[in-house]
Amino acid sequence: MNLSEVTERISRKLEAKGAQPDRQKIESRLRRLVEEFGVNAAEAERTVTGDLAREYKVTNIGGTSTELRPISDIVPGEWVTIEGKIVALTPALSPSIAQSGIVADSSGAMRFVTWTRANAPAMEYGHWYRIESAVVDEYKGAPNLKIHSGTTISRMEKDAPLLPSITPIAELKPGVGSVRAKVVQDWEVSHERMLQTGLLGDETGTIKFVTWNEEGKDKLDLDAVYNIFYATVDEYNGRLSLTLNTAMYIADEGDIEVGRSETEIQGALVHIAPGSGLIKRCPVEGCNRTLSRQNYCPVHEIQPNFRYDLRLKAVLDDGIRARNVLVQRELVEKLAGITLDEAVGIAESNPIGMDEIFYRIRNAVLGRYYTCSGSEFGGRLLASSCTPVAFKPEELAALLNRAGGESA
CATH class of the missing domain: 2.40.50.140 (Nucleic acid-binding proteins)
Structure with missing residues (x-):
């Protein structure tokens, strides 16, 4: 559509109502809408016509966009x-x-x-x-x-209260959403700009959440239930997440039986990454970051009154795909056969300190087969369970017999 023709058409409509429009101004508005905002010419014509009708206080020329929409x-x-x-x-x-x-x-x-x-x-x-x-x-x-x-x-001189509609987590879509959910997991933050990140859940499933450091924002309590209004729902790599900085959240005294939508994988632990074993965490309330060997927190600096923790950062390979797996203390204790208190005692009395715990845990799990299940985010499985895979002689015999038959 030729914008000069549109300009002329709008001008004639206004002149017919006794107005004296500026054609150059009309075309400038049209071009701005079409070229800068990507609006189609027909919609731009209706919008400019409506705007000018209000400016010149004329009616019945068409093209207004004042119909109220929900x-x-x-x-x-x-x-x-x-x-x-x-x-x-x-x-x-x-x-x-x-x-x-x-x-x-x-x-x-x-x-x-x-x-x-x-x-x-x-x-x-x-x-x-x-x-x-x-x-x-x-x-x-x-x-x-x-x-x-x-x-x-x-x-508007209006003070009508709004009651946001709660959406089940499984039905959320990109945009803005309100949920009633339970804090299922509180993860270690990966960036100093983060206040908190973790997992929320309701009866229909779970979703990752993040709150960025901002004045007036508080952390959510683990295992507590909240009504969260007007959170931002974003999508990345096909997965949704909630950002709570725009949200208002109110604690709920009830409880939720969280519906699990977990991923289950089976394979061998082929790599134990640095940062596994016995680690130190920042004791400042709401931080929980991993400290360096010199007890340094990237946010709160030197922390002599740190607290110990156990974790396992590993790679689980099923022969087709390798996945990063993060295992927290309770599971590490079961898999490696060592408690946190025992690990601390060994590290404090051993010449190589915390490295001794790394080697012990690595030797206990590396190369062994496990079935792990949990929530998968950003290419990493956050394990809620890891069970050793038992050796079954009959399955091995069947595979060997089949291989022998195929080679015959």
């Missing part, structure tokens, strides 16, 4: 008008972004972003707004509301 019905590629409450504000990731966060109504919630060049009024947390003529695109697989120069924002 958030749950919005899909990428649309231009919409919504009324919603700002339930979260997030730090802008770029100077080109003035504001970002989550807007919600009684039907659902979605992320929004306001461009700096839009010169739009800043919206405040906890208030309701009418947002007219915003464009919806897709961000990380979910609808995302973009506020641009053609968007009108009006604060």
Whole structure:
């Protein structure tokens, strides 16, 4: 569609109503929508026509985009008008972004972003707004509301409470979600910017969660149940995860029988990685990071009052695929036949210290076959159980007989 023709058509509609539009300004708006925001020309025409109709205070020229839409019905590629409450504000990731966060109504919630060049009024947390003529695109697989120069924002004198709808973990999809879940696992954080990461579960399954270090954010308690409202649901390599920085969470006194969606693999432990055996952890509340041999925490520096722990970082190979496996203390004690207290006593009295425990655990498990099950994230199996595979002479005999028959 020729934008000059569209400009002329819009101009004539306005002139027929007694307005004197600026054709250059009309074409500039059209090009911005089409070339910068990727809007199709027909939708751009309707939006610009509606915006100019309001500017010139004329009616009945068509092309307005003021029909109110529930958030749950919005899909990428649309231009919409919504009324919603700002339930979260997030730090802008770029100077080109003035504001970002989550807007919600009684039907659902979605992320929004306001461009700096839009010169739009800043919206405040906890208030309701009418947002007219915003464009919806897709961000990380979910609808995302973009506020641009053609968007009108009006604060509403409304204080209606919102009761988010709880979604079963198995039914979550990219975007924004609310869950009632139990903290199943609290993992060691892998980056100093992380406050907490672990596993949440409900009756339908489990999902990884992460909370980044941010003022006012608290850690969740292991084995506690929470109502978590307006968490960000992201997808990476086909797996969903929850980011809780946008969320409000409230402790629940009830309990949940978590439905397990575990991966089970069988194979030989072919490699025991450094960092296995007896380790030291930072004692600062909420940290739990592994310390260096000099008792140094990357966040809290030297920690002389560290605490000991056992873990196993290994590779389990089934002959087709090798997987990284992480085994925590309770399982390590069973597999290696040594308790944490025994390991500490040996390390403190042995000339090579903690290395002695590494060698003992490695010798106890390396090359042996196990069936391990647990949750798999980021290419690593977080083992909840590991059972030695028993030798079965009859199966070996059958394999040898079959091999002999094939070679005959």
